[in-house]
Structures are given as structure tokens and as C-alpha cells.
Amino acid sequence: MSSMLELIEELWYLKRDIISDGFDLALYRLAEELSGEMKIHKYPSGEQCWTWHIPEKWTCQEAYLETLDGHRLFDYGDHPLHVVSYSLPFEGIVNREELLNHLHTHPTLPDAIPFIFKYYEREWGLCATRELVENLTDDEYRVLIRTTSEPGELKVGEIVIPGESEESFVLTAHLCHPAMANDDLTGVVVGLEVARTLLENPRPYYTYRVLILPETIGTLAFLSHHEDLIPSMVGGLFLEMLGNDSPHVLQGSFQPHSQVDLCLISALTGLDQDSYSAPYRTVINNDERQFNAPGVRVPMLSLSRVEPPSSPTRPYREYHSSLDTPAIVSQARLEDSRQVVLGLITAWECNQYVVNRFKGEVFCSGYGIWIDYRHNPEGHRRLFEIMERCDGEHTVADIATQLDVSFQAVWEVVEILLQKDLVWLSRTPHKTTPR
Amino acid sequence: MSSMLELIEELWYLKRDIISDGFDLALYRLAEELSGEMKIHKYPSGEQCWTWHIPEKWTCQEAYLETLDGHRLFDYGDHPLHVVSYSLPFEGIVNREELLNHLHTHPTLPDAIPFIFKYYEREWGLCATRELVENLTDDEYRVLIRTTSEPGELKVGEIVIPGESEESFVLTAHLCHPAMANDDLTGVVVGLEVARTLLENPRPYYTYRVLILPETIGTLAFLSHHEDLIPSMVGGLFLEMLGNDSPHVLQGSFQPHSQVDLCLISALTGLDQDSYSAPYRTVINNDERQFNAPGVRVPMLSLSRVEPPSSPTRPYREYHSSLDTPAIVSQARLEDSRQVVLGLITAWECNQYVVNRFKGEVFCSGYGIWIDYRHNPEGHRRLFEIMERCDGEHTVADIATQLDVSFQAVWEVVEILLQKDLVWLSRTPHKTTPR
């Protein structure tokens, strides 16, 4: 069993274009780690996925840029990012102006090859460092791009951790992006480790579904072929960029008042005090968009490590470039992220309506839970503020949100009340007010 | 066919007291312009209109102020505003103190005759410039006011533009106020030109009802005698002071969250970028009050040109005075206002629930509607923010209000989605969320 970082090091350099042998290889290797728990769904090229269709499988056999006298300036064999993902084939001598129209550089990193993709409005294209491109002074160059597009199969890996309920919570990460590590192999390996832990733990209440897929079209393929599952999806979490050196950010869903949003956001503050949360579409856009979209509307949040909004290199400096390598990822940060995800899931499992068996205030000293206001006024106040919201109409997350404290701070009190048989938990509201 | 300004120049100096020959003459002249499309409703003096009753018709035959030695200081023949509208008759010699109790001046304009009216708590009264009144040094003066009050008929002009639906939108302006132009002949002529355009255009969805009437009592007379129409009145717009040199202001209705409010306010920003909007009762009070009042509660907004709130002469310098003449009105501004009103109506016609035929996000590049975030991040974001609210539960106005953009900016996207058959429009909510 490989560590998360070992898996990244093993798989990152594969040419994991959205439908490609490299993607399939990475997915099968990950399935192996899960000892048969991962099911692989296959969707053929051309298949309709709501308003979309599955592209062909794409392969680059060879590509390079040469001077007319045969000096090779760069070669696909040097780095997979030298060719635009899904580039059309091309061979010929082009003048410099035309070449520059097809040769992409990174906007901020002069020594990095950018990641460029053209899945649907296709043309031929190459990528190189700005340093190289700025030294191209000849009038003409020789270009060779040998790529093939052929019918293939988009693949989605699905790990289901069955729960008591058919209501499911979805964890997603995307495995595509050739020769990059943080975006989003880190989300993939964290998702797999979380899946492994959930499989080892006692059966949860919710069913958990971990999806490993190519970005956007993978989610659309899965959802459009599993419409029957959508009504029972109660929420989800996209996992993204979890290895780099930035604090955790939790991006809310399109429905900021959903129980999933309230629960995960209040729980994160109790799990990682350096973290913060932000509204939908203000941190990073990814597959969570398909879940949040019209006709689906599953509240899916997104957990990532991202530079602060003021940073000019947000989401992170090496984003979509050849510098996004395992060197910017650490096992310790991956492990922290895994713990945060498990902590969020623990909170979500606990998030129920707290129904009072008691009436009036609880006889705290009689139950041994008295906090003396003369010695701990803050604790005393908090205890009472929580207890007085245990009325069958507030969830744990509702109480935490109202009081602006962490989910865990509320749960600590609720757990004591449960032990004393003063409350019970309900999945649905259970009003106890007599009037 | 006269221009709007020509009509104002023709009619403004008429003695258009609320029930008077001058009012009737002006109304019949306007009806003539509409070639038989205006119906004239008549309500006799004394008729009950909910808690009100119709006053008598009022006429001033002659009036003047003289010194005891026969020097005539001013005469009703000089200007119709010299007599308080609905003044009781009076003849006699009065001392200066008593005279000043009955002789009104304008609070801010020393050279203007003010417009004063006493329709219900009647007494005799004259009006003059402050310059004149401050030079009255004699002990006694001779007053003559010959007026008659007699049974007459309040008249309301109604132009109906039939729509597919019996649900109606009401446009209103008042034709009363003797010898004044901007308040509110400008609203009247803009309303008539809008009516003419609507009659020439293809049949709209809503029925439009343009009402030309004497202020307050005219609206009460019409509404109290057409209670059956009220439940199908979905909204309205009062037209007021549209010729002077101030920016457009749209005053919201008593129900600031009504679809009419959201639609018209978000549409105005797309029609006139110098305009602004303000809450109910904070700009100008007029007939829209009767529509917004208890037992009627039709959300009626009010469009006017008014000086900014900080201005000491708000709503406008010449308001309710003899300086409110065609000289402060321009045909260009009237035409702009007409275009704004038509633009608001266009938006109102378009304002429906946008129902997605798609699920997930739309395959934008496949439909040729992709906006590249690398070149136009703002346009990209806007496109997606609008599409993701097309869920059968938001109207165009709801989306514009949520995103704080103009109605037209949203409609532009919705129109493209309609062309691509990706959405359809519904007059009622049509939820498409599976859960």
C-alpha cells in the first residue's frame, strides 16, 4: 500500500489527457490500491451527456519544433506539456508569425511550459517556455505534430461506501491533466485515502460515493447516466489542490443555507483554525459546478488549498504549468487534508435535529454538567445558549451557525446531553413547543 | 398629429381645475389625437367614491384686487393662478391683515404666483407674487372674486391596449392643474404617445390601460367604479414631470419585492445610465398612492424627472408656480422619457420564469456561446451566473436583481438560450430541481 505522496510520484508524469491511455493507466493503478472496491464506468466517444458529448480518445505519438537546419528546439519526449492537449496533427514549415499564433507560453512564469487544452474548438498547438520563445529569431521553422483522435472510452472510477441510508454524499476529484501533480492528483489521493478509511470504519449513516474522473465531461457523463441517483444525493465535496503550501479554503455551494453548507463550514473552523470559507464561485471553479447546476442542484462544496484572494498568482504560483510537480506537494499536508475531510464527514454524520426530552432548563448541577458562571461565565453562557436551542427545530449545524461557534463546540454539549438521555437526535424536525 | 411639445403648448394655459370646462376641453382635445381610442368616463358631482365624493364643477368668472381708489393690482384675466382653485366667491373691502390671511405667495420664488387649491376645506383666496404682496402698504383693499360651484361631471380618459391576457398594467397621469406645463401635462402627453405606439405594435401579452384624470379624486372615481378590474391589475406606473431638466427617477411601489418593482428598477438601469431609483414615498406623492393603498394594493411605481434629494427646490424649481411653463420643457426630453417608458414595458413583457431544458452546465462551445475566461473573465462569469439561475424558479428580474445587473444584460443571455432551445419561458414557477 503506497503512501499518498508515493502514488503521486508514481502517476504524476503520465499523459493523463481526458480520454487517453495515460488516464486509463492511472485509474487502473488506483483501482488496484482499493483492492476491488472501485468500479470503473465506461462511456464511449460520441455518447450524449445531456447537452454535451464524449470526445474521442487522443494520443500524441511525436511532436517537435526544429529550425530549418534541423536543430531541434523542443520535443514532446522532453515534456508532455509541449503539445496542446487534443492538438490536431500538423506537419510543415511555417513562418514565425504563424508559429507564434500556435505556440503558447505561460503568462507569469518565464521558465515554465504552460498547460493548454482545446478539447472542442480544436486546432494544432505547441507550448514552450517564454525564455525559449523569445529567442526565436529565424524566419521559418519546421513543425511536426503527430496526434491521433479515435473512438475510445471515457472512464470514471466509483467507490461506494454503503451506509444505512440510500441518501448519499459525493466526494469528487479529477484525475486528468498530464504531467501535473497538485492539480488534481492531490485531490484524487486524498479522496482515495478517505474512501479507504470509510471502508474500514463501521457502516456510516449516509452512503458515500467517491468519484475519480476527467474534469467536467467526466462528471457530466456520470450524472447524465445516473439520473436516478441524483434525488438521493444530499450533498458533496470536491477535493482540489490539497498538497501545496496554502491554508485550507472551503468554498460554499450554490445553496449557502443548505444543511451541508452550514455543517461543513462550521465544522471546518473546529478542525483547522488557519482555514477559512468563501462563497460559491469565489475560490476555484471545477466539477462542483455540474452538481450545483440547474436540474441537478446537489449542494457541493469544494475544499482546496489556495493562496489568499489578494495574491496575483492565485490559486497557486505553479498552477497549469510544468512547475506543478510533486516537489510542491508534501505528505504532511496531504495527511492534514485527509484528516480535515474525515472531520467534515464526521460532522455531517452527526448533524441531526436535537430533540429535547427535557422541558424548561435542565437541572445542570443534578446531572453534573453545571458550569459556574462565577468562574467560567463564557462557558456557562455557551452551555445555556446551546441547550435552549435543543428544541427539535434546530440541527447541530443550525445552532453552531446561529451562535457563530464551531460545529464541534456544539456537538460536545449535545453529546453530554445524549449521554444523560436529555435529548435524542432526529433526521427530520420534531417540534416540541406546545403552542 | 401634434408633437408632444405642441400639445403642451396648445393646452397648458387652459384653466384645468379638477372639474372644470378647461379640464374637459383639454381631455376632448387629447381624445381627438387618439382617433377614437380614448373612452371618457363621467362621474357626477356628489357621487360616492369609497370614502370620498365627487366635488362640484368650479368656475371663476372674474376676480381682482384693487386699491380703494380703483387701482387694479392684479386680475384673474392676467393669470389663472391669481385665484385659489375652488375659491369661494367674495366681494368686499378688507383690511390688510385680513387680506394677507387670504393672499398666498410662493415660499421660494419672489416673482412667481403660487398654485394653491382648497377643494374640500374651502374659503376665499387669491395668489400673487411676493414682490407685489410686500408692497401692499394701504390699510384697506377691495377684493372681488366671482366664482360658481355647480353640479358637473368628473371626467377620466381611458385608453385600453388589449393584450393576450386580461391581466393589466396601468399607466396614469393627471391632466389637472391650471396653466402649468411640466406638472403634469408632460406625463399626460408621454402616456398618450406610449399608448399610440402600443396600439401600433403587435398585440402585447398584458393588457395596458392608460388613464388620464384629475389628481387623486380622478383615480378614486375610476377605481371605485371598476373594482372588478382591480384583481387583474398586476402593476402600474405613474408618469409625472417628464419635461424638465433633471435625470429620470423611478420611485418603487409599496411592495418593493414585487415582480413589477424588480423588473422596472433593473430595466431602468439598462435604459438610462443617469437615472436612479428610490423607495416608495421618498420622491413624489401622487395618484400611485391610491393604487398602492389598502384594499387595492396594485404595485404602482412612479417615473419622474426630479432634482436630487439634497436640492432645496426639489422636485424642481418652478413646481406649483406660474413659472411652470412650456419654457422649461423640451421635446427631446419628452421623447427620451417616452423611450424609457416603452423600454420598461418591453422588459415587463419579457419578464417570465426562465425554465431550463438543460441539466448541468450547458456545453457552451458546442452551442457556440462560449466566452473564454482567459480573454473576458467578467463576461464568462456573468454568462455562467445567469445560466445557473435559469431553473424555473427565477424570473429574469429576479436574476438581474440577485446579480445587480440590468434586466437587459440578463435578457441578452436568456434570448440566446431561447434561440438555442436551451430554456423556455413560463408565467408561473416551474421547479426543475429533482430533490
Place this chain on the structure above:
Amino acid sequence: MSSMLELIEELWYLKRDIISDGFDLALYRLAEELSGEMKIHKYPSGEQCWTWHIPEKWTCQEAYLETLDGHRLFDYGDHPLHVVSYSLPFEGIVNREELLNHLHTHPTLPDAIPFIFKYYEREWGLCATRELVENLTDDEYRVLIRTTSEPGELKVGEIVIPGESEESFVLTAHLCHPAMANDDLTGVVVGLEVARTLLENPRPYYTYRVLILPETIGTLAFLSHHEDLIPSMVGGLFLEMLGNDSPHVLQGSFQPHSQVDLCLISALTGLDQDSYSAPYRTVINNDERQFNAPGVRVPMLSLSRVEPPSSPTRPYREYHSSLDTPAIVSQARLEDSRQVVLGLITAWECNQYVVNRFKGEVFCSGYGIWIDYRHNPEGHRRLFEIMERCDGEHTVADIATQLDVSFQAVWEVVEILLQKDLVWLSRTPHKTTPR
């Protein structure tokens, strides 16, 4: 019939521990004042009250602290606060360190004996001034505390003023706390005087229930034994600390949008312009907590006189000490508080939905209620703002809250409209909007 201050002076020094002969004596004396209108409920020691149980009756026969050579430092006979309420008996020689663990002083007042109570987690304890305690330099002292705990009866006094409706409003104050005056004998005597006035007045709409009881456990005893009454309790007011020299504060209930909250808070501003209001649990905590708690949820506010939040001696300097004597209470302030409570009740009786008989705006000058905007623009605006909310969907309190004016300012207009038969009052919403 004694004045409120006379009653306080007569009863304050009694040893009114929560279940004690002193408490019973005070309660019977008050019942005598009410000429048979007070019913006394009795609950035996050990009786279960929801999660609580009734403690035993407690009596202190004798207690003192002596030096080993017999010099008596203080004696229970000097002041009832010298012994912790519900102290266990103790007799023996203790070293200074152990003594200080059981000898309590006041945190801010060096010359005051503090009020300390240990009803459930019991131990032996004495109280003295800090001045005395700081001069204890001997190594050992002799302690004698002779107390008994025996089965007794908790007593609750209940005065019911029957109304037309069985829906009841509850006024509460606590009679316990030995040898103190402001906390809360002042609330008790104000409650009794209010009860007396209500009994003399014409039958109200609501039933009023005035409860005089020992703090917390008294409320729990009453409520848990009258669960059938809870659904018809529409609201309540706790009366607390009403004799000291601070402005009135009204603390809202757990349900800040309840009609009781809106009504009482808007009414207080019309009754006492030096008063203010504050949210639940931010002024003082007392028996209103049991009413507001889960399973009961009667919105109960709390009226008190309390120093401002910035004051270090909040709620008041002499709180829970031997300085809380009749000297800090004045009959004039008690009388003011009584008038405020009666004013709040008057507002509550008046608080109904105002249903318009009129449509459109009222013909104000015809009804003689016109306020000229040229002379009183504020009054004119207010009149119309109130009238336009008289639509059968707003209570008087709703209107006052929306307009941020006093309940009385709205009621003044509503009363005129009632006289003119323009509106009627309804206990339930009665929508009059046609659409």
C-alpha cells in the same frame, strides 16, 4: 392597605430562603394584602419537577465564628447573610486556610456581607465582610453552624385576573433571597399592585396570572404541575429590581419577533423615554428563562432597572449583598414601574390586526383628520404611513416596529380610525388585498 415601600420595609429582613418559614411568612402576609385573591400552591420536598426536584426546607438555628479564646467575630443573629443559604451544619475548630475555603466575601464591596447559596451541591459556609476577613490572623478559629434540612413545602402564590379569553399573560417575580430588598421584593410588590389594579379594572381580554415564587425551582414547580396551562400562555413579563436608581430596561424574549416582544418593546418607548431594550440574556437572567426554554417556549420578557452595560457594578452596586436594603429603593420609582407595567399591559390588550373598512386612501379632510403637509410634514407622513399599513395583515405592534415609532403613536391614529368606523380590530390576520 400598605404602600409598596411599606410592604418592603415590613418583609425585607425575613430569612426568605427558597423553602423556609421566612418565605412562607412573607407569602402569607402578601396574600393577606390581596384579600383572598391569591391562591397558594404547595409542592412537597422531593417532588419531581421535570428534570429537577424540590429541595428540603432549610433552617438555620444558630451560627457564629469565634476566636479560640471565645471572642465572637460575627453571629447569624447579626445578619441572616452570615450563613450560606442551605449551608450544611458544622461545628469544630478549623485552621485559617480551611476556614477561608468556607468563608465568602463580596468581590467589590469590602464592607458588605455577600449573598451566597448552595442549594444542590451543598457544603458548610459562612459569609462576612472583606474588612473582617482580611484581619483574621489567628492560626485557628471555632466555627458553629447549626442548620436543619427537613421535608417541607415549596410555595407559589398565584393571582388570576380572569379575562374574556383563556389565553393568558404571565407576570412573575421571586420572593426569595433573605434580607434583601431590591432583588426581588420590588418586583413582587409591583406585581401585586398591578394585580390589584387589574382586579379593580373592567374585565380584560387576556387572562392575567401573577406568580410569586422562589427563584427557578418555584417556576419549574408551577410549570411542571400546570402543563395544561402552557399552550394558552401567549407571553409574559418577569419583574425584577424595580426600586433602585437606574432607568428601565426591557429584555426581549428568546423569540424576538413574537408579537409580545414587538408590542412591549415598542410600547415601552412611548411610556418612558429614558428606557431602552436589549436582547434576551443580555441584561439579567432569571425565571423568564424557564418560560422561554424548550418544551415551554412562552415568550417572556423581563423588566428591570439596571445600570448601563458599561458599568462594572451592573446590574447594580448593592446586588447580592447586605447593602441591598430598603434604603436604595424609593416609593416613587416603584410607582413609576407599576405605571410602566400597566402601560405595557394596556398596549398588549390593544395589539390586534387593524383591518381596513376603507379602500384607497381615506378622505382625510372629509373625516376631519387631515394633517396639512405644508405645516406639519412629519405628522402628515406619519398619518399616511400608518393608514397604509392598516390592511388586516399588520398588528399595531407590527406597524410601530416597521415605522420605528412607539406603539402609542400608532394606536393614537388607529383609535381615530376606529372612532370614524374606518377600521376594525381582529385577533387574527384578515387579508383585504383583492389579488
